[in-house]
Every structure is written in structure tokens, then in C-alpha cells.
Amino acid sequence: xxxxxxxxxxxxxxGTGCALHxxxxxxxxxxxxxxxxxxxxxxxxxxxxxxxxxxxxxxxRLTKPLIRKxxxxxEATWDEALTLIxxxxxxxxxxxxxxxxxxxxxxxxxxxxxxxxxxxARAVIGTNNVDHCARL
Amino acid sequence: MTEPKIIGFLCNWCSxxxxxxxxxxxxxxxxxxxIVRVPCxxxxxxxxxxRTFREGADGVMVLGCHIGDxxxxxxNHRTAKRMPVLKKLLEYTGxxxxxxxxxxxxxxxxxxxxxxxxxxxxxxxxLPPFSETMKRGRPEGAExxxxxxxx
Amino acid sequence: xxxxxxxxxxxxxxxxxxVDGVIALRTGPGGIVAPYLFSKERPDELAKLALWxxxxxxxxxxxILRAHPEAKLAIVCRGCEERGIVEMFKHAQLNLDNVxxxxxQCEQAEVESCHCFKPFTVHARLTIGQPLEGLRDPxxxxxxxxxxxxxxxxxxxxxxxxIKCYGCRNICPQCFCNICTLEDEKWVETGRLPMPNPxxxxxxxxxxxxxxxxxxxxxxxxxPAGIPMAVQFRLIARDVREMFNYEPGAVxxxxxxxxxxxxxxxxxxxxxxx
Numbered sequence: 001x002x003x004x005x006x007x008x009x010x011x012x013x014x015g016t017g018c019a020l021h022x023x024x025x026x027x028x029x030x031x032x033x034x035x036x037x038x039x040x041x042x043x044x045x046x047x048x049x050x051x052x053x054x055x056x057x058x059x060x061r062l063t064k065p066l067i068r069k070x071x072x073x074x075e076a077t078w079d080e081a082l083t084l085i086x087x088x089x090x091x092x093x094x095x096x097x098x099x100x101x102x103x104x105x106x107x108x109x110x111x112x113x114x115x116x117x118x119x120x121a122r123a124v125i126g127t128n129n130v131d132h133c134a135r136l
Numbered sequence: 137m138t139e140p141k142i143i144g145f146l147c148n149w150c151s152x153x154x155x156x157x158x159x160x161x162x163x164x165x166x167x168x169x170x171i172v173r174v175p176c177x178x179x180x181x182x183x184x185x186x187r188t189f190r191e192g193a194d195g196v197m198v199l200g201c202h203i204g205d206x207x208x209x210x211x212n213h214r215t216a217k218r219m220p221v222l223k224k225l226l227e228y229t230g231x232x233x234x235x236x237x238x239x240x241x242x243x244x245x246x247x248x249x250x251x252x253x254x255x256x257x258x259x260x261x262x263l264p265p266f267s268e269t270m271k272r273g274r275p276e277g278a279e280x281x282x283x284x285x286x287x
Numbered sequence: 288x289x290x291x292x293x294x295x296x297x298x299x300x301x302x303x304x305x306v307d308g309v310i311a312l313r314t315g316p317g318g319i320v321a322p323y324l325f326s327k328e329r330p331d332e333l334a335k336l337a338l339w340x341x342x343x344x345x346x347x348x349x350x351i352l353r354a355h356p357e358a359k360l361a362i363v364c365r366g367c368e369e370r371g372i373v374e375m376f377k378h379a380q381l382n383l384d385n386v387x388x389x390x391x392q393c394e395q396a397e398v399e400s401c402h403c404f405k406p407f408t409v410h411a412r413l414t415i416g417q418p419l420e421g422l423r424d425p426x427x428x429x430x431x432x433x434x435x436x437x438x439x440x441x442x443x444x445x446x447x448x449x450i451k452c453y454g455c456r457n458i459c460p461q462c463f464c465n466i467c468t469l470e471d472e473k474w475v476e477t478g479r480l481p482m483p484n485p486x487x488x489x490x491x492x493x494x495x496x497x498x499x500x501x502x503x504x505x506x507x508x509x510x511p512a513g514i515p516m517a518v519q520f521r522l523i524a525r526d527v528r529e530m531f532n533y534e535p536g537a538v539x540x541x542x543x544x545x546x547x548x549x550x551x552x553x554x555x556x557x558x559x560x561x
Contacts, residue, residue, distance in 0.1 A: 001328060002358055004351050005533070006321035020529050021321045023347075025354050034320050034509050036340040044338075047452045101481030146302055182494040183474040193323060213548040217531070220557040221497050224526045227432070228486055228519055230439030239560050270484055272436040 002026065006033055011109040013048040014134045016040060020049055029053050052062035055108075089125065105135030140260040142169045143188050144197040144253075147177045149207035150242045151199035155250065157246030165250040176200070178211030182222045185236060192267070195235045195260035199252070202240040212240070225270040231269060233261055289324035289406055291391070294415045295363065296333055298389060302361050303327045303415075306387065310347050311363040311423065312337040322347040339397065343505050345371040345460035352381045361387040367401075367410045367503035370536025377543055380463050392416035401504040402426075404521075410539060428516050439484075446489055447481040448512035453505035455516060461499040461535075468495065493519045498527045498543050501536045530556045 006021035018041035021033040032053050036043035056062070065081035066073040092100060103121040105114050114132065121130040146152040152173050158165065162188050174180065179199025198219060206212040215238065223233040237256045241249050263269070299309050304327055311551055314337040322342050348362050364372060367390055376383050390408030398406045398419055407418030433441060446510035456462045456469060469475050469490055475488050482488060493516075500520040507517045527533055531544040531553055544553075 001327065002324060002351060002355050004308070004310075004322075004324035004347065005328075006315070006323065008315050008317065008319055008321070017318065019317075021319075023350065025350050030350055031346075032457075033321065033342065034458070035321070036342070037318075037507065038319055041511075044511050045454055045509070046511065050453060050457050055332060082528060141350060155374055162510055183468060183487075183491055186485070186490055187474060190483070190485070190487065203549065210548045214545070214559055216496075216549055216554060218494075220559060221523060221526060222494060223558075225490060225493050225519065225523060228438065228522050229434050229442055229490065230433075230437070231433065231485065270439070272439055 005019065008035060011045070011049040011052050014107065018045055018049050020045055020052060022053055028073050029056050092133075093125060099129060101127055102129035102131075103127075105130065105132035107132055138265060140194040140257060140262055140263075140265070141192060142195040142257060143171045143193045144171045144179060144199060145174050145177065145180050145184075146197075146241075147179075147200045147207075147212075148169050148173055148175050148202035150205065150240070151177075151249065153243035154199075154241040154245045154249040157243065158249045159246075161246050163250040165253040165266060168257050168260075169253055175205065176208050176211035178206075178208070178214035180215065180219075185222060189231070189235070189266055192242060194263070194266045196238065197237045197239075197252075197256055199239055199241045199249075201243055206240065219262060220248075230272075232263055235263065235266070265267050291394075291416050292336060292338060294393065295338070295389075296336055298413055298415060299325065299336070299361075299363070300330070301334060302389075303330065304385065304521065305359070306361045307355070308351070309357045309361045309363065309389075310351070312342055312343055312344075324351065338391065340508075341365055341368070341397075341456050343371075343460060343503070344368050345375055346370060346458075347556065348382050348386065349375060349463070352386075356382065357385070359385045359387075362387055363389045363391055364408065364411070365391050365393055366405050366407045366409075367403065367464060367501055368460075369410055370405075370501035373536040373539055374461055374543075375463070376460075376539075378463070378499075387413070390414040392418045395419060396549060399424055403504070404502060409537065411534045414430060421468060424518065424521060426515055427521055429520050429524060442486075442489075443484045445514045445516075446484070446486040449480075449482050449486070449489070450512060451480065451482070452511060454509045457494075458509045460495065460501070460503065460505075489519070491514055492516070496520045497523055498531065498533055498545055499535055500524055502560055 003092060004022055004025050008021055010019055011018045015090055019035040019038040021035055022029055023031040023033055032050055034043050034045045035041060036078060064075045065078055067076040067084060090102060105117045118130045121127055146155060155171060177198055180198050186197050198215060199214050200212040203212055203216060219238040223236050226236060227233040239252055241252060308324040310322060310324055311334045316319050320340060322336045322344050328466060344362060344364055344378045345368055349359060351358060369390060375381050378382060389409035390411030392404035392414060402422050402424035404421035406421055469488055474491060480561050502521060504517060507515055533544050
């Protein structure tokens, strides 16, 4: 059975919130169409919106956590990676103070993930050095 | 008044040899045209002509073989279809279409080559420099045109 | 509008069992319309059939045919979209052997919104609606009548709003090149906004649209800056009609002029020297 549909979603880049359709051909993402008559984007998209589908299946995306061992990046498990991060951040916070840590989030995260991250920065680390890529 | 700067794209087999013919016959013609030799006038894409204007040419000439005599049989048919449309586009954009000149000069037509250069140089001399034409579209005091930025 | 939807639904329901799918517009969440492939396995979805605003369906047809070259499809298309499909076929972008065209004629309000000069289909055997007469774009006549400095100032003003989103190229049914000239740094400078005057991007697009633009108006509709770039494409299309007797999408068997050598009498119409 052949399946083609357009899934309405919001562009993950800046804060404008343009709507766009993700063109899905047999469960594979193939392109983007703008959403006409949408209250925000009115059928237009910027160049980032037009390529919003490009990063989803990109070859450069990481599929496993990587830890640098002896100068080389090696694959690791999530447990290993999270334990290392918690240990190192704790050390830095004790040695150099909480404001020596900054947290950079992403506009491609959900609101809930961003809430967690800023809560982590403020309540756990104790710093307000938190920002994300779309505040440009 | 500054001398007009003209770039001439001449096809290797006919018009370039026509230019050689004009040189060998010691015919006099204005020195404003810088000649670029291409294999065929069909090589000249509209992008090339447009960039030539953007880089500062006041006029662009495309000289090829006569229709039916092209070394590659039909290369100049492409030229004959593309260049008139490009002239129309220049006109619709507000650029004088006379700045683009297309003609056919064979290897034996040294005299025609000299005459064509003379005629076109006078045409361009009568027009303002390309940068002046572009300024007409700009309000007074607006930023000046920036040079081509890519390396 | 209601009558056309009912007629269209009836026609689709009749052909649905014989094809792998029918490409038409569907109203999605929030009332936003998008192209969709209706199939016989889910006939109730036809309740969400929509007609307006029109969407670039020729590209949808190409995507599906690329993935399933043997598929039997039907596509609901307006006059402009049908021309777009025929032109894509002439440029070897898709195979029309197993494609049924269902022609949707445009209504007066739709004709006026696009300033369409030919709001009806000519190739489709199944049609819905009555063909209406086309309009001339008033902006075309206005620009053609301007003086040279006025034209320059007009286009400089319009193109200064361009943000190089490449939307006009992305949505054009005729822009299918894998390697696009507009992405080549030799011809279109990167990182320069506002556009230089004359704008290389737009002039190259206008030249590449020679004998290809079908007047679907999608480029102008998707432009976030509201630039009327199709005026240049349509003015050139008028010249192509005069010089080469060619209208994109009109006659199935007529090859585009840029693929051929000069025809009888064409050279005289180009205005080049004898």
C-alpha cells in the first residue's frame, strides 16, 4: 500500500513558530511544504524552515554517547556517560563555583525539556547561565 | 568621461579568427573591447553575461558563427534562442537592452569584425556607464554598490 | 464551492477502486489544507476532501512516482497544475503512462486571486466545474509601461525585501535540477542581504524559467516578502510565445524550444541581425 501524507508541525528553529508540513512518503521524510492560510506563517517559510527536515535523518547525527578516552572518541553506554558527566560537573562546581558552568539548550527541544534544563541549571547547579540557540 | 569597458565573447572557430583577420589586415578599430575566446557562442550562459555586467562591464558582445556554419552544428542555435530572451529580461529589469550585442562574424569577415566593434563601442559610449545606470534605481545618499564578495 | 466538492467526491469514488491512490487536497488539523494520497483502503477520508487554497501537487506526483514507478495514480489538478505536470513530463521528470488527470476548473474568485490567464485544464478527460475566461495581470501591464529608471527603481525596491529563503525555487514545479545554479557561488553571492542591484538570483531564475513557467503563481504566494517576481516570468513567457510559438504545458507533443534547433521563421522573430 502506498502512503503519502503531509504532517502539520511547527518549525523547530526560531521563536516565530511558522507552521510547515513534513512530506512523508511511505514512513520516510522527504521534504517540506509551507502551510498556506496559517495565522503565523501565511504560506511562507525562511530558508531554515524550508530545510527543517534535513537534520532528522542526517548522516552526521550521533546514535550513541561518545566519551573521549586517550584522546579518541569512543562509544559508551548511557550509564557510563551520565555518571561521568555528573561526576565532572560536581567537581567543577565544588572547585570553581556554580557560575563557572553554563548550560546551552536547543530550540529543537520541547518546552518541557527546556524547563527541565533550566531547572537543572538553577536548582541543581545553582547558576543562571542558561540560554539556547534560538535567542538570536 | 571614462572610456567604456566592453567584454567580447568570441567563438574560437569563426569570430575569433575574424578578429585575427582584422588584425592581419591592419584594420583600425577602438581598443575598448577585451576579447575572451570561447569554444562556441553557445557556451555563453545568461549567468555569464549577467556576472560580466555585475563586475563592471558597460557592454557585452557575443559573436558567433553564422547560423548553419557552427563548428558544433547547432551551438549557435542555442545562442540565437537565449540571447534575445536575455535582452528582453534586461529591458524588463530597467537595464538598456542595447548593452548586450549579438552578431555573427565568420573567419573571413575581418572587415565586418572591425565595423561591428566600432558600431558597438559608439553605442556604449552614448550610454552612461553601467554603474551610473544602476544608480538611477537608488535613492540619493543610499549605500554604494559593494564589489563581488566571493574569493 | 460545495457543488464542486460533491462532484469531485463522486468522480474520485468511482475511480478509486481502479487506482493505487488519488492525489487531492485534504483538510488537516486546524483547517490547514495539504496534498494527500487518498486510497481505497480508507474511503471515509474523502469526507475531508478540500479544494482551496491550492497546493503544489505536481511535486507530490513526482515524489510518489519516484518511490513507486509502476503505481497507477489519479491526480486532481487545476489548469496551472496540469500544465506543470505536462511540462515535467516533457523534461523527463515523470512518466504519465499510468496517471489519470482529473481536471478541476477554477471559479471566479480563484481566478481573480491568481490573476490566472488560463484557469482551465486542456488535457484531462475527466473534468469538474465549468471553464472560465482568464484574466491579465494588471501589474504586468503597469511594469511594462514604466520607463527605464522607474523599472529599475521598482525592482530594486521589491528585491530589497528578499531574504533568500529559496522558497520560490523550492515550490516551483519546474525547478527540479539536482545541481541548482542558484546554489553556485560563482553566480549567486552568499551572505549578501539586501540583494545587490541587479539581483543575480532573480535574473537567473527568470532566465531559467524561460519556456518553463506555467503561471501557477505558487512562487508569489509562498514568498514571505510578497515580491511579485512572477511578473518578470510572465513578461518573458509572452515573448517566448511570440518568438518561438511555445506555451508551456499547452500541447503535449510540442517539445520545449531550448531542446531544439531553430525552426522555420523563428530566427526572424528573435530580432537578431541577419
